Amino acid sequence: MLVRFTPNVLLSTAIALSVVLAAVMLGLAMDQRWLGLKLEAEPRLAIPVSFDGLWIDAIEQDSPAAEQPGAGIPASVASLVEVAGSDGRRVRLEPGDLVEEPDALETYADMRAFFARQDEIAAVLRSIGGVELGVAFLGQTQTYSVSPGRQRPVSSLPVAFWMQIGVGLAGFWIGAWIWALRRGEWATRFLLVAGAGLMISAFPAAVYSTRELALPGGLFRVLSTFNHIGALTFGVGMIGLFLVYPRRLVSPRWLAVPTVVLGAWQIVDIRQLAGGPGLGFHLAVVLAMLTIVILVAIQFKVTRGHPRDRAALAWLGLAVIVGAGGFVVTVIAPNALGIGAVVSQGEAFLFFLLVYVVVALGVARYRLFQLDEWAFRILFYVVGVLLLLALDAILIVTIVDERAPAFALSLLIVALAWLPLRDMLARLVLRRAEPARGNLFRQVMDVALTPPGRDQQARWRALLEDAFRPLSIAPGKAEAPALIDDGLALAVPGPRGLPDYRLDYAGGGRKLFSLRDAELAAELTAMLANALESREAYEKGVAEERERIARDIHDNIGVQLMGALHSPGLARKDMMIRETLTDLRDIINNASNPDLSFDEMLADLRSQISEHLFAAGVKMKWTVENAGSAILPLTAAHTVRSVVREAVQNALKHGQPETISVTVRLEGDIIKLSVTDDGAGFDPGSVQAGNGLANMQARVTSLGGRFNVASGAVGTRIEAEFAIDVARIAQ
Incomplete structure (x- = not known):
């Protein structure tokens, strides 16, 4: 059934589904009781201080905590040590309550206890009648009554939330984009799987890693499970990708092995059959990353003698090793060793964004997955439609009540902003360096007007070098301009007796030849052929005119002069000579x-x-x-x-x-x-x-x-x- 759908439809559908899923994540992130406190497990102070509970780093304006009666909760000098509900339930708070990633705990029992504690805190915050906050300041604990907001405002969501949502969307969109254009190939399927895994991993992490204080324990457990599933799915996709790209290493039946192995490991993690998340999850991720590195090394060996494949591998393999490896080194491996993440998980997800940005640039520069510049037209088109719909929704919600004016205003904004931005992105991403057409035309005319021989051949070669800047150029054989080895070289036929050439490695070896280069070569050869034909026609006309004049002089002038020579009278001789001169003028002018x-x-x-x-x-x-x-x-x-x-x-x-x-x-x-x-x-x-x-x-x-x-x-x-x-x- 998928074969019937165009890439535009498939990509638009994938984007729509991901946006809906992102909206669900946004709803879950907002569906929390909100105090308006920015809490930290460790205060960011120049001088260390001892405290109980959670450090109150700041209080957001217009929040329930800022509007509570009394002197107000002190910020940056106090800590939140306790929350109590109207039903008498009290929970003493600990720095561990703000753990960003629960799989950093040592055992599954610790994770279960953490989820239970989160559920207890969330239940207190949802108490009817408000909560009491125990705040410690200068050794004294004071109680403040606060009515938490029923929903967390969008503006209170930190940058880390949007970073993780954005990385998940970008990874899935780029994977879906390339798959939609080459959906019959295993390499693009695995890239889509990796992108989907990244989204499934990043979206839940965005919700629970940026919580204010607590989430319901059941929801937290489900989100954490999906985070693990997404991470291992990403590993399956990347391992499968390097098993088949750029060179196939195994037969199709072996491609299921990563899914089986990591899928079984995932079941062990979900059922908590191992000693802890270090063995049940972190070890699987680390081994998947090592497998990817090994496969890249093997691909590097088998692509020897294949410059195009080697260039694609160097570009893509390095991106995956740096991107995915950076996340493993800064987050997964430290948690597995029990020393804690080096950077925030939300910030570490930017490593994955690097992977997919490099993939998109690789399509532009190295024609990864046999795609060319035309692929970006589809991407820019779908993004334009998405922007139009997003602006339409925003305007309806915020400014314009009626749908028709909102849509018209959205269309105008997209036309004025997105279309110029799209062209700028195309120039930056695709690096379109079009040669000056005027200069190429002058060179074409120089070749055409140069007499046949070495000089003309040298000018023809110089024209190709200026137009395409190949790393090397050598005589070849071609019927028409054509790409060789998927853009590794370009065959250019020589028009009307000029030599054919093979151009290798466009742009001085920095990129592959594209269909645009083949079109330019066809245009240059056609232009030069027409110029050479015009020159030959001109020279033929000159030769024919010379021949005509010679015939006329021989046939007419010669006869008349012969008659004058044999004429007995001087008067008649003069008359015939005058007539001969008249005929001579007619012959030269050929217009009387x-x-x-x-x-x-x-x-x-x-x-x-x-x-x-x-x-x-x-x-x-x-x-x-x-x-x-x-x-x-x-x-x-x-x-x-x-x-x-x-x-x-x-x-x-x-x-x-x-x-x-x-x-x-x-x-x-x-x-x-x-x-x-x-x-x-x-x-x-x-x-x-x-x-x-x-x-x-x-x-x-x-x-x-x-x-x-x-x-x-x-x-x-x-x-x-x-x-x-x-x-x-x-x-």
Whole structure:
């Protein structure tokens, strides 16, 4: 059934359940008779003093103890030695009544006596009609009548309470977050188990370790039991995690062993079958911690030769050893040895927060559990929804009575505060150091404009180094940008003849490559491919333009100068040279007369050809069919003139004909040309074609036409036909 739910739904459900459980813990913490006294087992004074009972460190303002009649209970100089109920029950108080963690007692019998005493004190405080407080001051005991508050205010709960609740929530949320994204993997399941164990352990401890004086004995016993269950559950989760992550050490059937062993130990603790909590609970926790350390060491050995797994282990293993180990060293181990906790249990729970904060950062930097930056989008989304609901509830309770305005105001606050904060957190957590796109674009253009060769390859390599800052870069083979070994390396193909590269260890070896890096590599290669293609197209255009100019000079200018050379009259020579200069300008500009009248162009061409043939003493037959007043595109006009001129020039130069016939026919959108002479022919198969024939053929075929040469003893015939743009013909 879980497979059907999205990660958002699963994470939201887990958060909702944990918040409900936290609310229950808050209710239990507040459901105490409240005096308003801040009591200490040992006074925090520079000079030690002897006293009986519990030291009164301070009295909270607006509390029942502060409002009692008379001179008032003295603070910081007196002690609370006794509480008495209206029914006559009296309990003498001892420093042991404020023990923060009952499993620090030596035996289970001591724990049972402690719970019984707590129950007795709580019963006195719940007496109808108020209680009497026996306060010792300067050797004298004075009685004060106080009516305890029926409920402890939220504001009186110490910071330690909220710290433990916060640590429990953070551990469970992060575990649920990673599990929701990879719930089919054993590693994330064990991480969720550890997070749930931390919450189950921290929540009850938050209630009983921050009590004012006493809790009902039965409730205290249940909370302490769940604290033990949560601690061992955390151990099961962490042991199971390092059995399978980052490398699997055992087969799946052995994964149940930690649960069986620690579960049996938990039964011994609950049934109080051991000599005391030191053996029944503390020893189990210490051994679980040692097991975790041993598994981390084994994982360190088996990940040799696997840098990605070694990096994940170093990050996660160190966090667990420092975090969980710090709690064991400062709280569990000292209690097991009977010397007492080094620091407050509420403060020591912050060690566990370190574990889960490091896990979240590890997802961002080392892609722990094969997660990437996209995982944070889900986390930020769910947190935003949670903030919206929390603000809505707070506003309804405190300021705004109606639901709709409260929700609208909550939505506005979240939009103005959370969204910018989310982006800031993303930058801090994910360390997004995007390379300057303008600089990358300039480098791409530098690579594209550098002539092919070593310099271009060197610039391509420098571009990749600046964009990704890999620890090493080496030639590779890639079809497309892709992550290798789950981000250990990045394969980048070289566009259009540039070498492929393999980039290892992003950010100078400080992180793994992500999907964002692969997307950037794809963007750079596509950009460079387009730039190289544009450069090649430009160079091809330049080459074609040079070739066109060379053909035009050979076909047109050469023919006209040859005609001028053979012209007998100076006036005619001058005229033909002037026309040649005009044609030369047209060839260079290629822009004059973009659209030419077909019949006018043919008339000019006939005049030029007839002069050439007249000067050479050759007869001409000129035939034009269906030309009319059609408008001829510039390329077609150049092709007609070049083919006719070159064909006539070749006949004069090589054939020594008596007559040359020129036929031009327009059939629909097809132009057909034919130049025939009666001179000495040649064998097209045995004679190497010169620039003239090659240029004519190139011009015609570039327009998609056909070109043919037929020659023999009776002369030579050159034929060409090609299509023109029908839409540009105007009758």
